[in-house]
Amino acid sequence: MPLPLSLDQTINGVVREEWGRILAALTKAIGDLQLAEDCLQEAVARAIKRWPEAGIPDSPAAWLIRTARNIAIDRFRRDARHDRALPELTLLAETVAEDDPIDEAIPDKRLEMIFTCCHPALEEKTRVALTLRTLGGLTTEEIAASFLDAPATMAQRLVRAKRKIRAAGIPYRIPETSDLPERMQAVLSVIYLIFSRGNTATAAQSQHLSAEAIRLGRILCQLLPDDAEVAGLLALMLLTDARKAGRLDRDGHFLPLEQQNRRRWDKARIAEGDSILRKALGRGAVGPYQLQAAISACHATSPSWQDTNWTEIAALYGLLIQMVPTPVVRLNHAVALSYAGQLEQGYAILNGLQGNATLREYQPFHAARADLAARSGDVSAAKKHYAKAIALSVSPTEQLFLSAKSDSLSG
């Protein structure tokens, strides 16, 4: 049985859970994100005061949106400039009755909101921060901590972004069909950036970001159930996250895939990701996220390193290169080829990538070159690349692993 949560935690949980949905509906009605956020913030402050005595209402979300909207109406009446929005707001007020369940009472405008937050007219870091704030309901302090920024700096970034949205007329709506593919890419990339920040983070402040990204991915899947890439992204995040526990050793140091204890992987999460992926692939609209998820699924469902289906992985990377021809994808393709019985071809590709600026200080590139050189019998090259890979590694466990490999080479 779960431990009973304190009232504070319960209120915080409710607020976080419903924040994005309420804020999106309010913003759509008011037409001003900053004002909507101020009103909702004040509603939350009232809830914190009131709920401990009066009890948590049956529908906390409906309570919050009604209170926020009343605060907004009060502010509008005091300020004639907002006359235009008053009818819409009153409409929203009338549609939210006392005990309405949120699903029926509050129009879901989160999709419109996420397109606004991830608008290309905003800087990428701002898109990430704004999405976490408005849809994830994270506090400015939490977002600042995950970027290692000062809270005041992050607050300023968010205020500026909201000001630009209003002043420049960035609309709250789903983009036109002609712009949709590109704008969708921007949204998926923001969610994946949030996930990656959490996934690669060692700082505790950032680790919850991967859970937050998965939550946003689930919401997006719910809003766009027919989009194969949206499902592909969720599958990719689940399949990566499922293997998190195996990726670190007891001391929290990174372990290479070959050394990971696969029993520590989350089987249920792998099954969920795999099943979402299969449904997505069945729609016949393959994209980069589905391909990366498929590669991740190959690793995640393989009983051991030795049993990995490298031929399939190499083929998937081959397809991915056509869509995302980056040096890192080429590197992974070469490694997969080398284990799929095409060592010579893989080694040639890696040697061809030498001097590439992206890979120069990229530790996995040097580790892979060392491994392929060793397996090709080129001992002196292997030793040189192992030395570089060890120097670039930040994990003592990985350094030991690589040193042992290097030392085992004769010559």
Place this chain on the structure above:
Amino acid sequence: MQYICLIYSAEGAGPQRGTADFGPFMQAYGAFTAEMQETGRFIAGDALQSVATATCVSVKDGKTITTDGPFAETKEQLGGYYLLDCESLDDALAQAAKIPTAQHGRIEVRPLVVWDN
């Protein structure tokens, strides 16, 4: 909302007067202006004389200082503008992308301030 589209390009970039590409380039400008007028977006639009004709003035301690040349000595210079009435930034950006100079230069899109009465 009103947006100004500031047209920037490096001098010498894009189709030059006297070359075969210049005619179609100017025709594209004509077509764009016509489209903006027909769709009710056009408020104003002009091309500027070259940067060589620019003069800057400022006033320090009541004294007017006049200097030859543009405000900023950058590679890309302001060469013209459109003032458009668009329903959102998305619409303004979509129109700006059709300005022929966007092919080799850059269009800065800025909303105009609406003064409260």
